[in-house]
Amino acid sequence: MQTTRTLVMIYSLAPSRQARDKQVFGSRNQQAAVTLFDRLEGRIQSVAGKTGLPTLIIYDHQQPGTTFGERYAAAFTQIFSLGYDQVISVGNDIPALSEHHILQAKEGLDSGQTVFGPSRDGGDYLIALSKSAFEEKSFASLPWRTDRLHEALLQLFAKTSPVTCLEYLVDIDTAESLADSMTQALDLTFRKFLKALLKSLAKIEFHGTCQRFSSLLLFAGPRRAPPQNHLCLD
Known part of the structure; x- marks a missing residue:
């Protein structure tokens, strides 16, 4: 029986795919981008480890679904089915994300809140949800990978629980x-x-x-x- 209520999910594209899709340094410097995202992934693993919370890495291509939203929602459903009551999801491309942000999110969840970490591009670098607030179909249908995501998340989850937001951070896309x-x-x-x-x-x-x-x-x-x-x- 699972006794720890909260799990940290690192959900992302694999570093090699991120490097190919994002082209941060241009097409001539693909290997430098792979090096960057490999290092960022190692960093977020270290950050999550320092929280003392169980952590699971899930790559987008491992999940069922035809859209990013469907695959991401499926990951939450999978973790809740393992017996966890709370999931704190983060990406691997946020250089300023620290264990303090994750622990802030856990405090919010423990007090009955849904917690978001907004990024400057209109998305979210952290999404912390309880099982009771999550509904797979509506979550999957949100405008993922657009600058309207954060506002859509607020509107959806404000209907079911108090919502709190962490500070704005930058995720690496360009x-x-x-x-x-x-x-x-x-x-x-x-x-x-x-x-x-x-x-x-x-x-x-x-x-x-x-x-x-x-x-x-x-x-x-x-x-x-x-x-x-x-x-x-x-």
Whole structure:
């Protein structure tokens, strides 16, 4: 019998597919993008592990359904069927996401709330739901992967429970969003990795873009202590 009520679900595209679909560094620098998303995935595993909550990684292509919404909803249904009462879902492409955001979401769930972490592109980097508030069909039909998602989530779940929102963070979809993320609080380990990656790209003169990123890294916002290297997988 499952005794821990809450599970952290890392739901995302596989890093290689993210790199191919998002083309953050352009088509000529595919391997650099794979390196970036591999590192981001390792980072979110470490972040989730530090919460002490059970964690499960689910890739989008592993789920049944013809649309992203159907596959994502199926993942929630699967976890609830395992005996969990609460799911905190995060992606693997949010550099400023920390264990504190996840623990804030758990506190909200424990007090009977539904919790969202809005991203600057109109989506959400964190969705924390209780089993009682979740209905698969309506969840699947939301405008996923659009800038209308956050507002649609608020409208849907405000009908069934109190809703609270965390701070806005940036998820990585484009070169511009990567630059935007550098103005947020990144842990020192990831900041050093990103600086090294961008410097290596700047050497091949990627239209000057990576040179601009390298400059941003020198002056980006407050820094946090590096994350521990502890993974919590399925």
